[in-house]
Amino acid sequence: GELxxxxxxxxxxxxxxKVSEDIYFAIDSYGLLYISSDxxxxxxxxxxxxxxMVDEPxxxxxxxxxxxxxxxxxxxxxxxxxxESGKEIITWxxxxxxxxLPLSLFKPSVMYTLTELESxxxxxxxxxxxxxxxxxxxxxxxxxxxxxxxxxxxxxDELDYMYINRIDRETSDNVAGSELKVVDPSGTTVGTxxxxxxxxxxxxxxxxxxxxYTVIEEVTADGYTTAESKVFKVTEDGKVHIKTEDGFTEVxxxxxxITDKPGSTSQxxxxxxxxxxxxxxxxxxxxxxxxxxxxxxxxxxxxNTTEDTPTDTTVATGDNSNISMVFxxxxxxxxxxxxxxxxxxxxx
Numbered sequence: 001g002e003l004x005x006x007x008x009x010x011x012x013x014x015x016x017x018k019v020s021e022d023i024y025f026a027i028d029s030y031g032l033l034y035i036s037s038d039x040x041x042x043x044x045x046x047x048x049x050x051x052x053m054v055d056e057p058x059x060x061x062x063x064x065x066x067x068x069x070x071x072x073x074x075x076x077x078x079x080x081x082x083x084e085s086g087k088e089i090i091t092w093x094x095x096x097x098x099x100x101l102p103l104s105l106f107k108p109s110v111m112y113t114l115t116e117l118e119s120x121x122x123x124x125x126x127x128x129x130x131x132x133x134x135x136x137x138x139x140x141x142x143x144x145x146x147x148x149x150x151x152x153x154x155x156x157d158e159l160d161y162m163y164i165n166r167i168d169r170e171t172s173d174n175v176a177g178s179e180l181k182v183v184d185p186s187g188t189t190v191g192t193x194x195x196x197x198x199x200x201x202x203x204x205x206x207x208x209x210x211x212x213y214t215v216i217e218e219v220t221a222d223g224y225t226t227a228e229s230k231v232f233k234v235t236e237d238g239k240v241h242i243k244t245e246d247g248f249t250e251v252x253x254x255x256x257x258i259t260d261k262p263g264s265t266s267q268x269x270x271x272x273x274x275x276x277x278x279x280x281x282x283x284x285x286x287x288x289x290x291x292x293x294x295x296x297x298x299x300x301x302x303x304n305t306t307e308d309t310p311t312d313t314t315v316a317t318g319d320n321s322n323i324s325m326v327f328x329x330x331x332x333x334x335x336x337x338x339x340x341x342x343x344x345x346x347x348x
Contacts (some may be wrong), residue, residue: 016104058103122205179219
């Protein structure tokens with residue numbers, strides 16, 4: 001018989017549900033039901049006498065990814081709470097794929113906050129994201145609550161880094177030109193590089209958690225003695241610890257440094273001021289030695305003079321034997337001249 005054709009349309013869906021697609025159906029003169037699956041072009045008799053419209057629940061998605069390559073990350077502990085009340089809506093651990101969340105969990109026009117409680121190993125904890133939805137499920141997120149034009153909130157994690165440097169023991173400046181390497185417990189080299197005056201950063205995920213590694217100076221920069229090796233490890237929570245005599249100690253700045261061994265002298269370093277200091281010290285030492293020698297010589301002379309000096313105070317001023325001899329010669333010569341003059345007068 002002839003089919004009487006109809007179209008069922010959902011004008012508004014309940015909150016949290018998608019508006020269903022139109023259903024085309026028909027009824028013949030015997031009351032039998034026919035359903036169209038191609039938009040009313042053709043109809044097939046139904047096994048049921050009821051037209052059923054099903055609304056699919058709406059969902060939003062949260063995707064935890066690496067900020068560098070946008071690949072999904074597993075191991076992040078995430079939670080969504082109502083921003084104003086702090087009420088927890090849902091908490092889960094990321095698996096590397098998008099997390100589907102039924103829109104029925106959320107109320108329209110209520111602000112929610114996505115928070116990362118724990119980041120995967122080797123990553124920093126991301127900033128929290130605020131978001132809100134209107135009655136038709138449109139999602140707004142971010143600082144300005146802009147329309148995402150998507151049903152997915154993407155939270156990115158930045159890599160977490162630690163730093164390894166070779167420094168000058170006296171100035172704490174970075175030393176350029178040293179070749180460093182890091183080895184694992186088996187002695188296998190996991191990284192090598194030549195130092196510069198800049199800090200050297202290494203992604204924490206390059207190291208296995210709770211495993212001891214050693215920083216070794218393979219080639220020493222000119223003017224320096226070989227630095228002491230240092231053992232470190234990174235714990236599951238991404239904190240860096242160095243090995244000391246008392247065990248492992250956390251370094252809050254995640255900075256591992258190696259430097260000259262204690263007892264290294266300043267002459268080991270290419271430093272002009274060190275040369276000047278050494279020259280001054282040498283000059284000072286030479287002067288002191290010269291002064292000491294002169295003092296000793298003076299003392300020796302004094303001692304010898306004291307030993308040779310007679311106890312007779314009339315000649316204590318020195319040895320005048322030569323002067324006395326000259327005086328006697330002059331006296332005899334004078335007397336002789338006087339006698340010669342007297343003889344000439346008597347003859348005259």
